Amino acid sequence: MNRKKIEYLRFLADMGEIFIPIPNLQNEKRNTSTELSDMAEKRAFSAASLNKESAEKQDTISADKKKKLLDEFYHQIRDCTKCALSKTRHKFVFGAGNADADIMFIGEAPGGEEDLQGIPFVGRAGKLLDRILAAARLKRSEVYIANVLKCRPPKNRDPLPSEEEMCLPYLHRQIEIIQPKIICCLGRVAAHALLRTKANMSELRGQVHKYRNIPMIVTYHPAALLRSERFKKPTWEDFLFLLDELKKIKSR
Numbered sequence: 665m666n667r668k669k670i671e672y673l674r675f676l677a678d679m680g681e682i683f684i685p686i687p688n689l690q691n692e693k694r695n696t697s698t699e700l701s702d703m704a705e706k707r708a709f710s711a712a713s714l715n716k717e718s719a720e721k722q723d724t725i726s727a728d729k730k731k732k733l734l735d736e737f738y739h740q741i742r743d744c745t746k747c748a749l750s751k752t753r754h755k756f757v758f759g760a761g762n763a764d765a766d767i768m769f770i771g772e773a774p775g776g777e778e779d780l781q782g783i784p785f786v787g788r789a790g791k792l793l794d795r796i797l798a799a800a801r802l803k804r805s806e807v808y809i810a811n812v813l814k815c816r817p818p819k820n821r822d823p824l825p826s827e828e829e830m831c832l833p834y835l836h837r838q839i840e841i842i843q844p845k846i847i848c849c850l851g852r853v854a855a856h857a858l859l860r861t862k863a864n865m866s867e868l869r870g871q872v873h874k875y876r877n878i879p880m881i882v883t884y885h886p887a888a889l890l891r892s893e894r895f896k897k898p899t900w901e902d903f904l905f906l907l908d909e910l911k912k913i914k915s916r
């Protein structure tokens with residue numbers, strides 16, 4: 665069984681899948697223990713490489729300064745009333761995570777639970793994202809997560825173009841402060857907003873885009889995985905792609 669298959673099975677297991685297909689090992693020629701050892705090595709890289717070593721950082725803004733700037737920015741915009749969503753929101757959802765993150769995940773907009781708690785990705789889709797992150801050996805505390813919109817659209821409808829236009833400058837500023845090494849858009853809404861494109865997901869996935877010179881990849885929103893099992897495998901492939909790209913970026 666090749667490494668990709670083993671990785672995917674591990675991903676399914678980490679995501680809490682109960683029914684995992686049992687592979688046919690009869691015709692397998694490779695030594696599985698060797699593959700598992702390779703995989704462990706790769707996993708170890710993922711965890712180790714994502715630990716922040718200040719000496720490795722080439723950012724012009726220190727981690728402390730980024731945190732301070734983000735805090736100040738949050739207080740500047742948390743009472744925003746630029747669009748009508750300010751009237752229906754319970755809580756403004758700024759973003760959360762490591763201000764000095766290598767990876768920034770960007771979703772669409774807060775959902776019901778996020779609106780109540782003021783924290784991004786804490787509902788069902790958020791819990792699934794946590795499991796995907798864990799399967800990729802990433803901790804929420806070492807990445808940064810934000811949305812295109814900071815306030816919940818009623819009934820979780822798609823953001824209106826006018827809402828995106830008004831809210832996007834906030835996300836641009838967050839990215840400017842955090843200076844992630846790579847951005848991962850979760851779903852087409854985030855990708856369309858940041859890349860100014862209408863391309864579909866199959867066109868957007870599997871390649872490295874650029875947002876203001878920052879590498880960016882696109883994968884499915886976790887909510888899509890809740891709707892259909894068929895998005896799990898491509899999402900896992902996108903996460904492996906993300907980790908590989910980050911590895912390349914950090915080795916330059």
Ligand code: SF4
Nearest residue numbers: 744747750814815831
């Ligand atoms: S969605 Fe954005 S622009 Fe609209 S009120 Fe909320 S923070 Fe302001």
